[in-house]
Amino acid sequence: xxxxxxxxxxxxxxxxxxxxxxxxxxxxxxxxxxxxxxxxxxxxxxxxxxxxxxxxxxxxxxxxxxxxxxxxxxxxxxxxxxxxxxxxxxxxxxxxxxxxxxxxxxxxxxxxxxxxxxxxxxxxxxxxxxxxxxxxxxxxxxxxxxxxxxxxxxxxxxxxxxxxxxxxxxxxxxxxxxxxxxxxxxxxxxxxxxxxxxxxxxxxxxxxxxxxxxxxxxxxxxxxxxxxxxxxxxxxxxxxxxxxxxxxxxxxxxxxxxxxxxxxxxxxxxxxxxxxxxxxxxxxxxxxxxxxxxxxxxxxxxxxxxxxxxx
Numbered sequence: 251x252x253x254x255x256x257x258x259x260x261x262x263x264x265x266x267x268x269x270x271x272x273x274x275x276x277x278x279x280x281x282x283x284x285x286x287x288x289x290x291x292x293x294x295x296x297x298x299x300x301x302x303x304x305x306x307x308x309x310x311x312x313x314x315x316x317x318x319x320x321x322x323x324x325x326x327x328x329x330x331x332x333x334x335x336x337x338x339x340x341x342x343x344x345x346x347x348x349x350x351x352x353x354x355x356x357x358x359x360x361x362x363x364x365x366x367x368x369x370x371x372x373x374x375x376x377x378x379x380x381x382x383x384x385x386x387x388x389x390x391x392x393x394x395x396x397x398x399x400x401x402x403x404x405x406x407x408x409x410x411x412x413x414x415x416x417x418x419x420x421x422x423x424x425x426x427x428x429x430x431x432x433x434x435x436x437x438x439x440x441x442x443x444x445x446x447x448x449x450x451x452x453x454x455x456x457x458x459x460x461x462x463x464x465x466x467x468x469x470x471x472x473x474x475x476x477x478x479x480x481x482x483x484x485x486x487x488x489x490x491x492x493x494x495x496x497x498x499x500x501x502x503x504x505x506x507x508x509x510x511x512x513x514x515x516x517x518x519x520x521x522x523x524x525x526x527x528x529x530x531x532x533x534x535x536x537x538x539x540x541x542x543x544x545x546x547x548x549x550x551x552x553x554x555x556x557x558x559x560x561x
Contacts, residue, residue, distance in 0.1 A: 251281075251311060251314055251317060251318055252311075252314075253310055253311050253314055253357055253358070253361065254308070254309070254310060254311075254361065255271065255281060255284040255285055255288065255309035255310065255311060256284060256285065256287070256288030256291075256307075256308075256309045257288075257306070257307070257308050257309070258288060258291045258292070258303065258306065258307045259303075259306045260302065260303030260304050260305055260306065260466065261302060261303065262302055262303070262304045262305075263304065263305065264303075264304030264305025264306075264466050265304075265305045265371060265372065265373040265374065265375055265464065265466065266305060266306050266307075266308065266365060266366060266369050266371035266373070266374050266375070267305065267306070267307045267308070267375045267377065267460070267461065267464065267466060268307075268308045268309075268310065268362055268365070268374065268375070268376050268377070269284060269307065269308070269309045269310070269376075269377045269378075269379060269457060270309075270310050270311075270312045270358070270376070270377070270378050270379065270421065271283070271284055271309065271310070271311060271312065271379045271453075272311045272312050272313055272314075272316070272317040273312030273313060273328050273329040273378060273380065273421070274312075274313065274316065274322045274323065274327070274328070274329065274380065275313045275315070275316025275317040275318070275319060275320060275321050275322060275323065275324075276316070276320055276321055276322045276444055276545070276547075277379075277380055277381045277444055278317070278320075278444070278445075279379070279381045279441055279442070279444065279445075279446075279449035279450045279452075279453055280379030280380065280381070280441070280453050281311060281317065282450045282453075283379065283441075283450045283451075283453035283454045283457065284309040284379070284453075284457070286450070286454060287309070287454055287457055287458075288309060290454075291303070291307070301467075302467070302468065303466055303467055304465070304466045304467075305369075305371070305466050306365070306369050306371070307461075307466075308361070308362075308365050310358055310361060310362075312328055312329070312354065312358055313328045313351065313354045314354060315350065315351075315354065316328070316354075321547065322545065322546075322547035322548065323351060323547060324350050324351060325350045325351055326350075326351050327351075327547075327548075327549065328351050328354055328355060329378075329419070329420050329421060330417070330418065330419040330420065330549070331351065331355055331419050332355075332419045332420055332421050332423055332424035332425075333418065333419045333423065333424070334424065334429060336419075337355070337359065337424060337429075340352060340355060340356045340359070341356070341359065343356075345360075362374075362430075366430070366431075366432065371432060372432060372433070373432060373433045373434070373435075374425070374430055374432055374433070374434040374435075375401075375434075375435050375436075375460070375464055376421060376422075376425045376434065376435070376436040376437070377436075377437055377438070377439065377456070377457065377460050378420075378421050378422070378436070378437075378438040378439070379438075379439055379441065379453050379456070379457075380438060380439065380440045380441070381440060381441050381442055381443060381444045381446075381449050382440055382442070382443060382444070382513065382541055383443070383444060383541075383542075383543060383544040383545040383548075384443065384511060384512055384513055384541065384542045384543075384544050385442075385443050385446075385512045385513065388407050388408070388440060388441060388442050388452060388480070388483055388484060388487070388513075389407050389408040389409070389410050389439075389440050389487075389491075389513070389540075390402035390403075390405050390407050390408070390409050390410065390437060390438065390439050390440070390456075391409075391410045391413050391414070391422065391437065391438040391439075391440070392409055392410070392411065392437055393414060393422050393426075393435075393436055393437070394414075395435060397435045398435050398436060398437050399411075400463070401435065401437050401460060401463045401464065402437045402439075403489075403490075404459055404460075404462070404463035405437075405439060405456050405459045405460060405463070405480070406455075406459060406477065406480040406481050406484060407439065407440075407456070407480055407483075407484050407487075408484060408487045408488055408489060408490065408491060408514070409489070409490045409491070410491055410492075410493065410540070410555065411490060411491070411492045411493070411558060412492045412493040412494075413493050413553070415493075416493055416496040416553070417496075417550070420438075421436060421438075422436045422437070422438060435464075437460070439453065439456040439460075441453040441456065448479065451479055452479055452480055452483070455477045455479060455480050456480070458477070459477065459480075487514050488514065488538070488557040488558075489557075490557070490558040491514075491538065491540075491555040491556060491557050491558060492555060492556055492558050493540070493553050493554070493555050494535065494537055494554050494555060494556050495534055495535065495537070495553065495554040496550060496551075496552075496553050496554075497524075497526075497531060497550070497551035497552050497553075498549060498550065498551070499526070499543070499548065499549050499550065499551050500549075501549075503526065503527055504525075504526070504527050504528065505524065505525075505526055505543060505551055506524060506525045507523065507524045507542045507543055507544055507551070507552070508522065508523055508524055508525075511523065511539055511542040511552075512539075512542075513539065513540055513541065513542075514538045514539070514540065514555075515538065515539050516536075516537075516538060516539075517533045517536065517537060517538070517539050517554070518533065518536055519533055519534065519535050519536050520532050520533065521533045523539070523542070523552060524542075524551055524552070526551070531551065533554065534554070535554065537554035537555060537556050538554065538555050538556065538557070539552055539553070539554060539555075540552065540553040540554070540555050541553055
């Protein structure tokens, strides 16, 4: 599988939109969504002569080896490695000496820097497409930048605040103006359960909504029939939530989540949620559960969130 899923250049100047999928290799929905999206973009000007795209869009697979192996990662989680010092070391290393995930990260960042240089982009937007191992996993993750929060809200899915303080080394941490050299705004979208076919449609809808939000397309120029899926699915979910707790899982420990938990499901204080090395893990407080871990690989057992009324 090629790392570049697709590339599309508009007829007018505009920002560079980079969309990554399969940062975790067992999340195929984003890859399928981007493949379909680029085909849609090629056809749109033919079927709709008024269609205009401003700038350029680039779609990338984050971890090709893991994607081909249908695993979250091979040796380490690629979306926990994006800290400044580590990336600096990768960029100065001989690429031929890099292996596995280090090679994957280097290629992703090289592609993005090369695209910035080639397009002479004045602004960069990054959208990271994900899915979850549990059901009801439709939500957006924003940085603390106001524009990131606005874009996440415009996707029409619950927005998660405060997650970045409990997870380190994600693309959302690295992709800032300081690191990229141009104004940069990042946001992530979780489109549902890994193998749910509707997750593909949700990811397509999210991308189109982001393109509308950053004004590289006009709202009336692309009919987004998938968008109602996001709006209808999110109707019963909170609009904005904030992370209040995370249960970390260390290497070489045994984790087993109790069956049946879904994202945004209410849990009570003291409720038994999982077994960790054979011992019960109880909820430390009342809240809504987020991303309960139902897969072999991963370092986050679950999160607890609370609804935010004013934001």
